[in-house]
Amino acid sequence: MSASKPIPKPTEGELSILAVLWDRGPSTVRQVFEVLSAERDLGYTTVLKMLQIMQEKGLVDRDETERTHVYRAGEAAELTQAHLVDDLMERAFGGSAMKLVMHALASKKATQEELAEIRKLLEVKHGRA
Numbered sequence: 001m002s003a004s005k006p007i008p009k010p011t012e013g014e015l016s017i018l019a020v021l022w023d024r025g026p027s028t029v030r031q032v033f034e035v036l037s038a039e040r041d042l043g044y045t046t047v048l049k050m051l052q053i054m055q056e057k058g059l060v061d062r063d064e065t066e067r068t069h070v071y072r073a074g075e076a077a078e079l080t081q082a083h084l085v086d087d088l089m090e091r092a093f094g095g096s097a098m099k100l101v102m103h104a105l106a107s108k109k110a111t112q113e114e115l116a117e118i119r120k121l122l123e124v125k126h127g128r129a
Contacts, residue, residue, distance in 0.1 A: 007057075007058050007059060007074060007075055007080070007083065008057050008058070008059070009083070009084060009087060010054075010059055010080065013050060014050065014054055014059060016036060017032055017036070017047070017050060017051065017054065017060075018059065018060075018073050018077070018080065019077075020032050020035045020036065021060065021071060021072055021073040022073055022076075022077040025072070026063065026070045026071065026072040027070065027071060027072075028068050028069065028070055028071070029044070029047055029048045029051055029069070029071070030044070030068075032047055032051065032071070033047040033048075051071050054071075055071070058074055059073070059074050059075075060072060060073060060074050061073075061074055085100070088100065
């Protein structure tokens, strides 16, 4: 995968596959299919085709050294999430991190643990930790 070529934004279905790969690590089509088909009605060939498309897009890498191909995520979950948040912040919130965070906190009640982590992160960002 080339560092100069930006990775495209994954679709919702592609994110589901990436979530499996991030959670389980490198996996075969059958392994990804088994996880996803437990959650929803999905065919094996659909998962295979999606993984092939994702490889062409650079979202996953395929190890072809064994008879059964093994796929792994092209980027770490944190990096993909950062790209998606940056894109959302630019497109929906005019580049404002504050508006994004305020909307996120207003739309879903945060737990006390989550709020404590947010406070800790803010302290670190402001050099108080």
